[in-house]
Amino acid sequence: MDEDRAESTVSSCVSLKSYWSKDYPLIFVIGPQGSPLKMDEDRAESTVPSCVSLKSDRSKIEPLNFGTGPQGMDEDRAESTVPSCVSLKSDHSKNGMIDFRSSDKIERGEHILSNWDQSAPPGESSCSQPGSRSGDAEMKPKQRCELQEFIEGHKMSLKSRCEHVTEGTNEAGSGTLLNKIYTELYITEGQSEEVDTQHEVRQLERTSKKNIQDTPIKCQDIFKVLSEQQKHIRVVLTNGVAGVGKTFSVQKFSLDWAEGLENQDISLVLPLSCRELNLITDEQHSLLSLLHVFHPTLQKIRAEDLTVWKLLFIFDGLDESRFSLGFNNDQVISDVTQVSSVDVLLVNLIQGNLLPSALIWITSRPAAAHQIPPSCVDRITEVRGFTDSQKEEYFRRRFSDEDLSKRIISHIKASRSLHIMCLIPVFCWITAIVLEDMMTRDQRGELPKTLTDLYSHFLMVQIKRKKQKYGGKQRPEELTEADKELLLKLGRLAFEHLEKGNIMFYSEDLEQCGLDVSEVSVYSGVCTEIFKRESVIFQKSVYCFVHLSIQEFLATVYMFHCYTRKDTVVINKFLKYSFSRLTWLFSKNNPVTSLDDFLRRALMKSLESQNGHLDLFVRFLHGLSLESNQRILGGLLDQMESHPETIQKVLNNLKKVNSDKISPDRSINIFHCLMEMKDQSVHQEIQEFLKSKRKSERKLSEIHCSALAYLLQMSEEVLDELNLQQYNTSEEGRRRLIPAVRNCRKAELSGSFLSKSHWEVVASAMTSNPSHLRELSLSKNQSLTDAGVKLLSSAMMHPNCRLETLRLWCCSLSEISCDSLASALRSNLRVLDLSFNQLKDPAVKLLCGFLQDPLCKLETLRSVRDDPVLSQV
Numbered sequence: 001m002d003e004d005r006a007e008s009t010v011s012s013c014v015s016l017k018s019y020w021s022k023d024y025p026l027i028f029v030i031g032p033q034g035s036p037l038k039m040d041e042d043r044a045e046s047t048v049p050s051c052v053s054l055k056s057d058r059s060k061i062e063p064l065n066f067g068t069g070p071q072g073m074d075e076d077r078a079e080s081t082v083p084s085c086v087s088l089k090s091d092h093s094k095n096g097m098i099d100f101r102s103s104d105k106i107e108r109g110e111h112i113l114s115n116w117d118q119s120a121p122p123g124e125s126s127c128s129q130p131g132s133r134s135g136d137a138e139m140k141p142k143q144r145c146e147l148q149e150f151i152e153g154h155k156m157s158l159k160s161r162c163e164h165v166t167e168g169t170n171e172a173g174s175g176t177l178l179n180k181i182y183t184e185l186y187i188t189e190g191q192s193e194e195v196d197t198q199h200e201v202r203q204l205e206r207t208s209k210k211n212i213q214d215t216p217i218k219c220q221d222i223f224k225v226l227s228e229q230q231k232h233i234r235v236v237l238t239n240g241v242a243g244v245g246k247t248f249s250v251q252k253f254s255l256d257w258a259e260g261l262e263n264q265d266i267s268l269v270l271p272l273s274c275r276e277l278n279l280i281t282d283e284q285h286s287l288l289s290l291l292h293v294f295h296p297t298l299q300k301i302r303a304e305d306l307t308v309w310k311l312l313f314i315f316d317g318l319d320e321s322r323f324s325l326g327f328n329n330d331q332v333i334s335d336v337t338q339v340s341s342v343d344v345l346l347v348n349l350i351q352g353n354l355l356p357s358a359l360i361w362i363t364s365r366p367a368a369a370h371q372i373p374p375s376c377v378d379r380i381t382e383v384r385g386f387t388d389s390q391k392e393e394y395f396r397r398r399f400s401d402e403d404l405s406k407r408i409i410s411h412i413k414a415s416r417s418l419h420i421m422c423l424i425p426v427f428c429w430i431t432a433i434v435l436e437d438m439m440t441r442d443q444r445g446e447l448p449k450t451l452t453d454l455y456s457h458f459l460m461v462q463i464k465r466k467k468q469k470y471g472g473k474q475r476p477e478e479l480t481e482a483d484k485e486l487l488l489k490l491g492r493l494a495f496e497h498l499e500k501g502n503i504m505f506y507s508e509d510l511e512q513c514g515l516d517v518s519e520v521s522v523y524s525g526v527c528t529e530i531f532k533r534e535s536v537i538f539q540k541s542v543y544c545f546v547h548l549s550i551q552e553f554l555a556t557v558y559m560f561h562c563y564t565r566k567d568t569v570v571i572n573k574f575l576k577y578s579f580s581r582l583t584w585l586f587s588k589n590n591p592v593t594s595l596d597d598f599l600r601r602a603l604m605k606s607l608e609s610q611n612g613h614l615d616l617f618v619r620f621l622h623g624l625s626l627e628s629n630q631r632i633l634g635g636l637l638d639q640m641e642s643h644p645e646t647i648q649k650v651l652n653n654l655k656k657v658n659s660d661k662i663s664p665d666r667s668i669n670i671f672h673c674l675m676e677m678k679d680q681s682v683h684q685e686i687q688e689f690l691k692s693k694r695k696s697e698r699k700l701s702e703i704h705c706s707a708l709a710y711l712l713q714m715s716e717e718v719l720d721e722l723n724l725q726q727y728n729t730s731e732e733g734r735r736r737l738i739p740a741v742r743n744c745r746k747a748e749l750s751g752s753f754l755s756k757s758h759w760e761v762v763a764s765a766m767t768s769n770p771s772h773l774r775e776l777s778l779s780k781n782q783s784l785t786d787a788g789v790k791l792l793s794s795a796m797m798h799p800n801c802r803l804e805t806l807r808l809w810c811c812s813l814s815e816i817s818c819d820s821l822a823s824a825l826r827s828n829l830r831v832l833d834l835s836f837n838q839l840k841d842p843a844v845k846l847l848c849g850f851l852q853d854p855l856c857k858l859e860t861l862r863s864v865r866d867d868p869v870l871s872q873v
């Protein structure tokens with residue numbers, strides 16, 4: 001990692017709960033760090049009101065529009081560009097508590113966070129008047145003036161933290177200006193309902209083709225009433241996958257406010273990062289004391305000040321919070337001095353019991369967002385990443401050399417997977433680092449086209465940077481034994497925790513892998529320290545990889561190293577679980593015999609994963625089997641002689657692997673493995689198939705079907721009809737085509753033996769944003785269970801669902817299924833075909849009951865009884 005980051009304190013963490021079970025995130029922290037606090041005088045003048053204005057009567061009732069600086073953004077985050085993460089499951093993290101100084105020190109106004117102290121001393125001024133009694137009916141001008149100064153200090157502090165991001169090899173404190181690199185993000189109102197359990201790389205592949213047809217909303221407008229239908233916006237929830245720019249948005253919002261540019265009706269912006277709040281474990285706080293702890297520049301702020309001003313609380317990274325928000329808990333807190341646990345305070349703030357006029361902004365990865373009941377949220381927004389033109393804008397802003405940015409943009413456009421990845425800003429960052437390095441070198445070699453290529457180069461660029469900064473006799477491209485050892489230890493950490501689902505680590509975790517904590521900080525581009533060790537408030541340092549995909553890459557490097565070194569203990573331990581369900585494939589005590597055998601077992605293990613947590617890992621593993629990729633890593637891996645026959649065997653295995661009973665989304669990963677091995681044959685064959693006139697004559701293998709499903713799903717054009725029976729393939733092949741349902745208007749899935757994982761894909765097609773599916777036929781699906789019907793019925797009720805025709809004839813529907821279907825009649829459904837289901841009277845009654853419902857739009861209900869009688873409703 002770039003050195004600057006090493007010096008940053010930023011941290012972040014991810015709830016592993018949400019990480020594994022829900023969205024599979026990454027973490028990033030951004031940012032810059034604090035250069036010495038300077039505020040340009042003109043601006044300071046213009047943004048800070050004079051004491052006179054505070055005298056006005058208006059200020060007593062209405063929020064004071066100081067335009068002064070928020071304290072925003074947690075410093076740590078603001079300081080680093082690097083993400084971080086902590087396993088919330090891990091026991092270590094549970095113990096990671098804050099050792100606050102005693103509260104009397106807080107009351108005495110001592111600053112707790114050393115870095116805050118430095119950056120924004122409130123300062124004494126001629127008009128400050130310490131010791132004012134709170135609760136005065138009328139605030140004395142001097143007191144107001146004093147408060148104004150606190151706010152000003154707070155604002156300046158926030159500005160100093162938000163205005164820089166530290167990237168690249170810059171010295172600490174001389175980071176890039178946020179405004180220089182900040183590129184407008186595509187943010188929309190409302191949200192796409194893909195609460196994804198899948199890996200974000202797959203998520204973004206899916207997202208990248210989403211039509212840009214939703215109304216975008218600017219980050220600085222999220223609290224503004226934009227149409228007549230909208231009422232006052234008090235609580236905003238912003239969703240977005242990892243690395244998509246949520247924290248950057250918070251940072252930009254805070255900076256614009258601190259600089260007096262936007263949202264000046266807000267008196268104070270108060271970011272409270274969830275990852276920092278996590279570190280409060282047993283302690284109880286009042287909202288006021290929390291503010292004192294996390295915003296020391298507001299030490300002297302009083303309870304009554306909070307009720308008078310218009311405040312904005314920003315809770316960034318809800319997914320990272322370890323506390324669960326109990327909205328059913330009836331503990332009501334309405335007083336800012338009332339002490340309770342952090343989660344109770346948060347719930348009461350959101351519900352409006354505490355400071356009902358305060359604005360609340362919560363950012364979260366999608367999987368954790370459900371914690372907030374929709375009834376409490378006035379606006380949901382989603383950060384979708386960069387549109388194609390914003391991607392280009394990002395690279396243009398980043399490089400002052402116009403020619404370089406042009407070359408980088410055209411390379412990215414030429415490589416589909418890179419182009420897709422760059423939807424997510426953090427991937428733009430990785431790509432920018434690698435391509436800049438390669439394109440400005442004399443001998444640059446082939447530019448990366450696959451993920452394995454890209455990540456191998458990324459690692460090497462980071463090592464090189466470290467050498468440039470810390471010196472060293474050998475050429476920067478060469479890895480010393482010490483480098484290799486360190487990287488492999490990091491790889492072990494990455495791997496062991498990837499398996500456990502941890503993405504944040506403590507010193508103990510590092511030590512267990514033989515890592516010396518001081519050494520790791522040197523490699524801040526790879527693994528960064530999150531909280532400054534010298535910080536008094538946080539006794540424990542937390543580490544994580546810049547991005548989950550970096551952890552996955554290093555984990556793969558380690559595993560591949562174990563394979564080349566024949567470390568059977570590690571390998572067998574890793575592979576042993578793949579015997580559980582696929583015993584027929586391997587005999588239990590069979591040691592790994594060859595590269596192809598190893599890769600095949602690793603693939604099977606990854607396919608068995610419920611949430612795809614090994615998808616990228618196994619993709620990298622296949623990529624690393626190529627000598628060309630091993631070479632990039634400069635001797636980190638023992639060069640293996642990969643005989644062309646062995647490589648061919650691996651490719652053949654991939655092409656014929658049986659993945660029946662595996663989610664069709666997961667099967668697509670087999671195709672990605674092929675691509676990582678630079679085998680274009682399947683891809684080309686499918687391109688030809690798509691162009692051919694006589695599609696039904698062409699025999700498609702299962703891997704063809706996965707590739708086709710992927711391409712159809714990603715296509716810019718929405719398919720008119722997907723009819724599984726029209727493809728000349730096996731039953732498994734048909735099932736592998738299911739993901740294409742996400743990009744078609746009519747899906748004919750009759751007669752296929754679909755299972756739960758397929759229904760899930762269909763349901764996600766119905767609820768995605770935008771959802772194209774208008775007509776769905778699942779007739780003759782005897783495997784459609786009550787649970788399957790329930791899943792589809794609730795998808796029909798989703799606001800994104802546009803389904804108008806549903807055919808379920810001959811599906812042996814039960815009364816329970818009819819009950820689910822009946823409740824879904826309040827949807828957009830116009831035609832429902834239930835012929836040949838032998839429905840009994842109670843089921844029919846249920847359905848008929850709902851037909852009376854004024855919200856039911858059904859026009860045609862086809863044969864509730866055995867014979868297909870058409871009845872008009």
Ligand SMILES: Nc1ncnc2c1ncn2[C@@H]1O[C@H](COP(=O)(O)OP(=O)(O)OP(=O)(O)O)[C@@H](O)[C@H]1O
Nearest residue numbers: 026027028182183242243244245246247248425426
């Ligand atoms: N608007 C932007 N302009 C330029 N770069 C950006 C922008 N948004 C994000 N980035 C880049 O992507 C990185 C990750 O962004 P950020 O930390 O905001 O993501 P996030 O959505 O908060 O992720 P997480 O859920 O992991 O916390 C940043 O460090 C920065 O390099």
